[in-house]
Amino acid sequence: MPIIPDTKDWTWVLSRPCPECGFDASAATPATAPGMVTSMLPRWRVALRRPDAAERPSEATWSVLEYGCHVRDVFTLFDHRLSLMLTEDDARFDDWDQDTTAIEKDYANADPAEVGAELTAEGEQIAASFARVPEEDWGRKGTRSNGSVFTVLTFAQYFLHDVVHHLHDVDG
Numbered sequence: 702m703p704i705i706p707d708t709k710d711w712t713w714v715l716s717r718p719c720p721e722c723g724f725d726a727s728a729a730t731p732a733t734a735p736g737m738v739t740s741m742l743p744r745w746r747v748a749l750r751r752p753d754a755a756e757r758p759s760e761a762t763w764s765v766l767e768y769g770c771h772v773r774d775v776f777t778l779f780d781h782r783l784s785l786m787l788t789e790d791d792a793r794f795d796d797w798d799q800d801t802t803a804i805e806k807d808y809a810n811a812d813p814a815e816v817g818a819e820l821t822a823e824g825e826q827i828a829a830s831f832a833r834v835p836e837e838d839w840g841r842k843g844t845r846s847n848g849s850v851f852t853v854l855t856f857a858q859y860f861l862h863d864v865v866h867h868l869h870d871v872d873g
Contacts, residue, residue, distance in 0.1 A: 711859070711862070711863070712849050712859065714726050714858075714859065714862045715855050715858055715859060719862060719866060721866065721869065722862075722865055722866040722869035722870075723869075724861070724862045724865045724866060726855075726858035726859070726861070726862055727858075729857060729858045729861045730839070730854060730857060730858075731831045731834045731836075731839055731853055731854060731857040732831075732834075732836070733857075733861075734827075734828065734831035734832075734857045734860070734861055735828035735829070735831050735832040736828075737861055737865070738776075738824050738827060738828040738831070738861075738864065739824065739825065739828050741824070741864060741865070741868055742820070742821050742824045742825070744868060744872070745769060745772065745817065745820055745821075745824075745868065746817045746820075746821065748765050748769065748868075748871045748872070749765060749766065749769050749813040749814070749816055749817040749820070750813065750814075750817070751765060753765075754766045754769075754813045755809070755810075755813065763803075763808075763870075764809065765871045766808065766809070766811060766813050766816060767803060767808040767809055768867050768870055768871050769813070769816045769817065769820055769871075770803065770806065770808035770811050770816055771799060771802075771803065771808065771867065772820055772824075772863075772864055772867050772868075773816060773819050773820040773823050773824075774799075774802060774806070774823075775860070775863055775864060775867075776820065776823035776824050776826065776827045776864075777823050777826075777827075778797055779827060779856075779860045780823070780826055780827040780830050782794050782843060782856070783827070783830050783831070783834075783853070783856065784830065785843060786841050786842065786843040786851075786853055786856060787834065787838060787841060787853070791842050791843070791844060792841075792842070792843040792844070793843070793844050793846070794843060794844075794845055794846070795845075795846045796845055796846050796847050827860075831857060834853060838853055839852060839853045839854040840852050840853070840854070841853050843856060
């Protein structure tokens with residue numbers, strides 16, 4: 702059975718804590734993002750070294766390796782989008798089909814050690830990018846093609862939920 706595409710609109714996490722992972726977006730800011738991201742990187746590397754990292758817990762659930770590839774790509778994508786928000790007025794960005802990306806990049810057959818190194822590098826990159834955002838830019842806007850509008854503040858919160866939630870998925 703293939704992975705069932707996630708079609709949920711997760712922007713609700715901006716208004717209430719996530720009941721699955723416990724993340725409370727109201728406690729996060731662009732200033733807290735660097736520390737949160739870098740503190741998760743060692744846990745991702747440990748998870749990717751598990752002997753069963755490439756095994757799916759069920760046919761319809763990503764393996765630790767596939768989640769690691771996804772988080773690596775989330776780091777890259779969100780770093781690009783953050784840059785757009787900081788350099789363009791009312792930046793626009795397309796929705797991202799994570800399931801198509803997983804197939805096209807063959808997440809299931811990636812090398813866990815390479816993914817760990819890439820995830821670390823991309824995580825350090827986005828942490829550095831958030832660290833450079835002055836508070837006066839937290840209100841800058843970006844709009845996803847589905848109409849979801851983010852400020853740099855809510856973008857950081859949404860982003861952090863994604864990576865916290867996926868670490869919860871692989872730790873759980």
